[in-house]
Amino acid sequence: MPSLSCSPTITSKTRLSVSGNHPSAHLSSFCAKFITSTNTGHSEVLLLSTDKPLTIGRGPTCSYVITEPVVSGLHCKLYAVTSSNGGVIVSCQDLSTNGIVLNGHRIRKASVILMDGDILQIPSSQKFECVLLEREPKFRIHPFDPTPTKTGSPLKTKDIGRYALTSHCLGSGSFATVHLAMDSTANRQVACKCIKRKGNDKIDKVKKEVDILAHLVHPNINAVCASISDESFLYIFLELCTGGDLFSYITSKPQSQLCEGEAKYIMYQLLKGLKYLHDRMISHRGDSPQPENILLYFPGPYPRIQIADFGLARPRGYQETFNVCGTVSYLPPEGILALDNREMGYISMPADCWSSGVIMGIHPFDYAKSPDESQQYSYEASAEPYDEKRPQDGSGRSDALVKQRIIHGSLHFPRQPWDSVPHARDLCSDLLVYEPDDRITVQGALKSLWFTGELPDLETVYRARIGFV
Template sequence: MLGSIRSHQSSAATARRQNFCHSATLASNPYPKIENLQKSVDVCAKLITDRDGHKEVIGLSINRPLTIGRNPERSFYVIPDSSVSGLHCTIFAVRSPSGGVIVSCQDSSKNGIILNGHRIKKTSVILMNGDSIRIPDSLTFTCTHVWKDPVEKISVFDPTPPPQPARKHIGHYVVTSQCLGSGSFATVHLALSMDRRCQVACKSIRTKKGHRDELGQVMKEIKILMGLNHPNINRIFDTQEDQHFIHIFLQLCTGGDLFTYINSFTEKDCKMDEDEVKYIMFQLLKGLVYLHDKMISHRDLKPENILLHAPGPYPRIQIADFGLARPKSYQETFNVCGTVSYLPPEGILALDQKHLGYVGMPSDCWSAGIILYIMLSGSHPFDYDAPSDSCNACICAVRPA
């Protein structure tokens, strides 16, 4: 009887794999059948492996996780090898804030996975174009992105990002040229922590001559934030400084940001579930209470600065981007900073009347209320006639706090 069950499972797994791969995915709920992987607009990335001498191509679609493991009831792509756990790992694909795609792998196994030669265990990693993941003593998968982010601007990898991934050793970290995001003052690159054996995000801020006092203040605030340790606050692991950059090594989040997550609902002409909004808001307020208890205000809370630790519904969120954070925030500040459409009324008044000030902690609470409204309604509570770019502009005054 036991042999019959094993034989049935093996046959089912073989048939499942044959229908799933080689330019087609299995017609099984919730995964749609893709007759031609190369032409399908649903496929944003591919996993390619060589199995029993045959090339197999697995298509990944947005918000349709792919499970890999030994147990046919728990895994969509079944590998019967003894070294493979029942549910070994889950591959996610979500939209990135820059318009491309974030592909991540969440390890759930006992013996981990090998990412580009480095062992990863019980954590989530981002798979960039060309990365390989290997299940120990089993298959190796190569990730290929069909959708790609726009070409990034000049960054720490001058003069331009190389066509092939490059690496630089900075302290105890290996920083790659794979850019996760960029702004006016900084770029964020994917890095590997040699001590923690996990991926991290490296935020590199370009330094300017004649601004050493300002940079000293930045480093002072970073050191304060390095003392923070809360599940809903993006953790700073370390900092390094050289002649041209300040490098901040941050906890990596693989689920994108809250702004993109909210947009995924509005694109489908639906709204977030109220229970999920409650869960996200509960985490946001817990993070704020932790910050405010330490007399630190964020001063730039908005969905773009709230990261999802991993993809999927009811995500764990982390408050990020503390570039405008301020210690001793019980004191009134005359330095108006943040994003205009999330400023409280007293902050808006202080833009035009320089003698007016406001306190950072109540401002954070106002911003949190706007975020709650956006999650529930899918729109901003205040309409502006100005273009959207100006609404999201960061206003930094020159007067000292």
């Protein structure tokens, strides 16, 4: 986990009062605008960037102040965060006593994703029209025919049971797309993973994800709300996270660094989520505990995280598996050996612990190559990159070098910041122990000095923000 030595920093709220016309050159740093009219008929525009959220409420320190009594002191908060697909997620978090209204749907104590043309309203008060200034990347939208490919194509909807599935794509993979949907019964937004049916064998395999998740209830696990299938698709409706993913969150920070307090809070949640799985003999294996598959429930500092993407999850995680899966950079030594020798197997739960150590150590096996380094290793790794879901970052040769470092235990901990946080370095080293039987478990990791030294504070913050311990 990036830089662990700084103190928490929270940007103070600033007031924004924007109205009238703006030269287009001034809009280049903004990704959305919200157009509203006051009760006097005066038009105003709020501009939103990824640098700072906007707040709407009755309080004088809000970015946009509405003095009407139906408005809470801090009614809602508008965010724009970058996503791993290169786009921007614009969202609104309700913080009020009487909720917000999105396109006629009352939303309470939740966060929603806003699309171009959406109407956001403070009940019995002002309306705000969302206008996106930065378009999302183009995706192939499988559930909709014809596929909308042109920028500015109208949003389409498709009724799936009680859900209204939209053509707004939140992400795209090799065998599925994730779309925004509205649960018309509960008046909440959800995410929908749409998987094209190509045969019963594949659908039966994917249903394992649904069966596992449907019985899991934990604040750090992305939950399944429902699953529906038709002759063409399997639709998995999931709890919506509006803060993007951990990878994008980290890289958005200066020098891609988090302070120690925030890094500790995030790792604490990750390990609590994995402990919940391991206590039920379920493992994620190497692919899921990585920043791209860890979602932020809401935007903002010290986020609540959720482990997502259970496509590779394995029940009976204490048993040996011969089906190697995951991204090379996150595979443990026993996974690398099994990858290059398919007759070998490994236990999945220790692999989850290893992956957590890779996250905490910021890819401690992936660093600049030293002269003739590859000749220092006796293990000859396959140069062919392996990933059953997505192409590898980098070349096959760099993958082979990372494999060699993992097999030979060539950990790299820069003196800064690690010398200043010895307990964090010790935990990371314990998670990255070569022998899986000697590797620390998630239960042991949660008892490390890095956490126990501040455990009362951690649990207090966890309960206050999440309401679960």
